[in-house]
Amino acid sequence: MAKYMDVHHGMKGVTAEQVKAAHEADLAIEKDEGVHFERAWADPESGTVYCLSEAPSAEAVQRIHERTGHKADEVHPVPIIV
Amino acid sequence: MAKYMDVHHGMKGVTAEQVKAAHEADLAIEKDEGVHFERAWADPESGTVYCLSEAPSAEAVQRIHERTGHKADEVHPVPIIV
Structure with missing residues (x-):
């Protein structure tokens, strides 16, 4: 297992509700791939x-x-974390 | 106060020691601007x-x-965090 940072562009105007819904959709199925989404940060x-x-x-x-x-x-992949 | 995600490109081959040293240099003076650097993730x-x-x-x-x-x-700025 390793840490990853993924980035989505083109999400201008994204709302907190949309980010939350997307994150929850990921959480609901993440175990199928042995993934865990820990956190997300958005700049609308x-x-x-x-x-x-x-x-x-x-x-x-x-x-x-x-x-x-x-x-x-x-x-x-972000193998270096401080 | 708000949360920010900043991004540095062009750091191919960066080492854990270099990221740690850069982060510590930031921590040493961050109070001058009322900033706190919480964490950094690097993909060499x-x-x-x-x-x-x-x-x-x-x-x-x-x-x-x-x-x-x-x-x-x-x-x-990353006002949305989940």
């Missing part, structure tokens, strides 16, 4: 959403996001 | 570093990063 102005997860692979993170209808634009 | 492969902070403004975050020699490429 630039339309950027960052999701921090623990997962077996970047592909596993993306498969969950794809199934819930919000494929990430980038999925980065 | 793509050369991306994400820093989460609490600060009075994006400009305050950037001023600390500039003084410690690592200006951020993006500083995003």
Whole structure:
């Protein structure tokens, strides 16, 4: 298991309710891939959403996001954490 | 005070020691601007570093990063957190 930061662009005007609903949809099925989405941060102005997860692979993170209808634009392993 | 996610690109091959040293340099002077850098995540492969902070403004975050020699490429307010 490793930590991943994935990034969604083009989400201008996204609301807290939308981010919460998307996060909950991910949480509902994340176990299918052994992923856990820990937290998400969103900037509605630039339309950027960052999701921090623990997962077996970047592909596993993306498969969950794809199934819930919000494929990430980038999925980065983040092995360095301070 | 608000939360910010800032992003540094072009950091390919960055090491844990370098990220730790940069973070500690920020912590040493962050109070000058009322900023607190809470955590940083780095992907040495793509050369991306994400820093989460609490600060009075994006400009305050950037001023600390500039003084410690690592200006951020993006500083995003992240008012939505789940």
